[in-house]
Amino acid sequence: MVDVPLSGPARLERQVALVTGAAGGIGRATVAALAEAGARVVATDITEPQGAWPQGVSFRRCDVSSAAATDSVIDAILEEHGRIDILVLCAGTISHAPLSDSTEEEWRAILDVNLFGVVNPVRKLFPVMAQQGYGKIVALGSIAAKIGGVASGPSYVAAKSAVHGLMKWVAKAGAAKGVYANVVAPGPVETPMWSKVTQRAAPSPHGSVPLGRYGQPEDIAQSILFLCSPASNWITGTVLDVNGGMLMD
Incomplete structure (x- = not known):
């Protein structure tokens, strides 16, 4: 069993971080936060977005729904850097289809990205x-997994619920080996993915969010940074709710 270090400053110098879904709103903000804290960050996504990455960030194209593609990219990162200390899992997509209208194809597409x-x-x-x-592993969950959805369909809720459970298993299995696993569960955050929801039946932040606004990607990224850093050295297996007070659990 490894010695568990005391919690310390939220700095990440000499650590290597891998962020999936890095082209999205939360993923890109997370890349910036980890790099600002001193980590060498490898950002991955299916496509690389426009614009420069922060200093200390490199990009690799990867479809994380494919085990073979994921293994290949991780092997290349390990070959280049020798280790990966931090894994942040931000890749995701959303569906709004109610159960009666959902198809097997839609379920598989949502599970492939959000779970696999x-x-x-x-x-x-x-x-x-x-x-x-x-190692510190942080997965992006969702308030939807805890309350049965906000404006998303059942496939998204099921996938995120499975992520919450998986990370608790990893936390138990990894505790004696120095491997931490946690989840950040956002409420509504203004990202391109969330804009698909707001075109439908998204709740008003003034009526449903006690803090009176939707979240921003930076709100979630800073919470992820906390769980990736030595500041959280006595936290594992938790689901951190970051939702402006929508759920007070």
């Missing part, structure tokens, strides 16, 4: 982190 896009990197990196005696 977590399973594939974790399955590959968990033994690597366990062998090196340290």
Whole structure:
């Protein structure tokens, strides 16, 4: 069993971080936050967005719904950097279809990205982190998994609920090996993905969010940074609610 260090400053110098879904609103803000804290960050997504990345960030194209593609990219990162200390799982997509209108194709598409896009990197990196005696894994969950949805359909709720459960298993299995696993569960955050919801039946922030506004990607990124850093060295297996007070659990 490894010695569990005391919690310390939220700095990440000399650490290597891998962020999936890095082209999205929360993913890109997370890349910036980790880089600002001193990490060497490898950003991955299916496509690379326009604009420069912060200093200390490199990009690799990766479809995390494919185990083979994920393994190949992680092997290349390990070859280049020698280790991966932090894994942040932001890849995601959303569906609004009610159960009666949902199709097998839609369910598989949502599960491929939101669930297997977590399973594939974790399955590959968990033994690597366990062998090196340290690793912090943070997955993006959702308030939808805790309250049965906000404006999303059942496939999204089911996928995010599975992510919450998976990360608790990883936390228990990894605790004695120095591997932490946690979830950040956002409420409504103003991102391109959330804009698809606001065109439908999104709740008003003034009526449903006690703090009176939707979240911004930076709100979630700073919470992810906390769980990736030494500041959270006595936290594992938790689901951190970041939702402006929508859910007070």
